[in-house]
Amino acid sequence: MSYKVTEDGDISIVHLDGEIDMDVTEKAKEIIMPLIEAKNEVHLNLKEVQYMDSSGISVLIESHQKANEMGKKVILKDISKSVLKVIMMAKLEQILNLG
Amino acid sequence: MVALRQISEQRDFVVSSASLKDVRSFSREVFEKVNIDQDLKDELVLAIAEAAQNIVKHAYQGEDTDDKMEIKISLNNGELEIGFFDKGRPVDEKNVRHRKIDDVKPGGLGTFFIQQIMDAVVFKEGEKPWINHLILTKKINY
Numbered sequence: 422m423s424y425k426v427t428e429d430g431d432i433s434i435v436h437l438d439g440e441i442d443m444d445v446t447e448k449a450k451e452i453i454m455p456l457i458e459a460k461n462e463v464h465l466n467l468k469e470v471q472y473m474d475s476s477g478i479s480v481l482i483e484s485h486q487k488a489n490e491m492g493k494k495v496i497l498k499d500i501s502k503s504v505l506k507v508i509m510m511a512k513l514e515q516i517l518n519l520g
Numbered sequence: 521m522v523a524l525r526q527i528s529e530q531r532d533f534v535v536s537s538a539s540l541k542d543v544r545s546f547s548r549e550v551f552e553k554v555n556i557d558q559d560l561k562d563e564l565v566l567a568i569a570e571a572a573q574n575i576v577k578h579a580y581q582g583e584d585t586d587d588k589m590e591i592k593i594s595l596n597n598g599e600l601e602i603g604f605f606d607k608g609r610p611v612d613e614k615n616v617r618h619r620k621i622d623d624v625k626p627g628g629l630g631t632f633f634i635q636q637i638m639d640a641v642v643f644k645e646g647e648k649p650w651i652n653h654l655i656l657t658k659k660i661n662y
Contacts, residue, residue, distance in 0.1 A: 440541065440544070442537070442540050442541070442544075442569065442573070443537045443540060443573050443576065443577070444537040444538050444540055444541070472544070472565075472566075474540075474566060474569055474570060474573065474630070474633075475570055475573070475627075475629035475630040475632075475633055476573065476630075478629055479626035479627050479629070480626075482624060482625065482626045483626045486625075486626075503562060506559075506562070507566070507633075510633060510636055511629055511632070511633075512622075513624070516624050
C-alpha cells in the first residue's frame with residue numbers, strides 16, 4: 422500500500438493505493454487517525470485500492486467511529502469496484518459515508 | 521490458454537501477515553486456469569486470504585513463528601475444495617463465529633465473508649504433523 426495526502430482547506434484527502442490487508446492496517450491507521458484529529462473532514466480516496474479485506478474494512482469502521490465521536494466526518498471517495506463490493510458484503514454502505 | 525476443469529495445487533506459506541499477499545498471488549494464479557467469472561475469482565481469493573488471516577490471527581495469535589501453513593486448492597467435477605493446514609493452537613469450532621453484522625464495530629468480519637462466499641466451512645483435527653485442517657467448499661458452475 423502507498424499513499425499521498427493532500428489538503429483542501431479544512432479537508433485532508435488521503436489517496437490510498439494498492440492492496441489493504443492485515444499487514445498494512447497499522448500503517449493505514451497511523452496515516453488516517455492523526456488527520457481526523459487535526460481536520461474537520463477527511464476524505465479517503467479509494468480509486469486505486471485494488472483489494473481490501475476485513476482488516477481494511479475495520480480501518481474504515483474505526484476511522485468512521487473516531488470521526489463521529491469527535492463530531493467530524495470521514496468520507497469515502499471514488500471507491501473502486503472491488504472495495505465497494507466488500508463494503509456491500511459487510512452491509513456497511515448505509516453506515517459509512519460514501520461520497 | 522485452455523481453461524482447466526480439474527486442478528490440484530498446494531503451496532506452503534510462512535504463518536505471517538506478510539505472507540497474505542503471497543497467498544492471494546497463489547490463489548489468483550490457480551484461478552486464472554479456471555473458466556469462471558472474475559467476480560467469483562475475486563470472492564474466492566478474498567475467502568482464502570481471510571481464512572489464512574484467521575490462522576495468523578487466531579491459531580497463532582499474531583505471534584512470530586517460522587511455522588508454515590499449507591493451502592491446497594482442488595477442483596474436481598465442479599466441486600471446489602480449499603484445504604488449510606496449520607500447526608497452531610487447536611481451533612475450537614464453537615469459538616469460531618462472526619460478530620452480528622448489524623453490531624458495527626471493527627473486527628469479526630473475516631469469518632462472515634468466508635461464510636458468505638463459500639457453501640460450506642468444516643473444521644477438522646489435522647493429521648500429523650498438522651493440528652488444524654479447515655476445509656472450504658463451493659460448487660462451481662463453469
